[in-house]
Amino acid sequence: MQTNEQGQTFAEWLLKQTGRDDWIGTLAKQAKADPRFTFKSTPDELRKRLQEAGAEGDSFEALDDAEVDWLSE
Template sequence: MLVYGIPSGLVEAVPFDPETGEILSPDTAAAPPANTPAKPMPSTPFGTWLLRQEKRDDWIGGLGKAAKADRSFPKAGDPEAVRHRLSEVGAEADMFEALDAAEIEWLCY
């Protein structure tokens, strides 16, 4: 598809204020509105939640089983702490994919 004679994949969206129609600078567009509350994180730490998933028959269950077998697994850790631990032990790519899926599910929990 062409947008003003330019392939649409090359056209960059320009952030603007929908109320005023004013084009925003990159600094203004990146900052969230001041009165927007931060989304709360799930109350159960990610590491603890992941350990509870060990009985599942999918990738997340496999990751939970591996986590339970690891004495240095960050039980109270966030997804980044678990990602770091997987890197330390040289985990395969599919474990990182399972971690990504688990993180999304945990955030919805």
């Protein structure tokens, strides 16, 4: 399982972002409310779920930004 330099999986990192006042914070809140979201969820799995749900481009951009932020920490 891939982790960032702090040893956090993407899902662990994302759940800590719920206090942010941006698209990543919104994405984190949505993930936290999703019963299918787990600590093993990867960015690619979330992209697939967004596609299945018919999400708009902003959601994908938020996920892309979140993945970059996660990898840079």
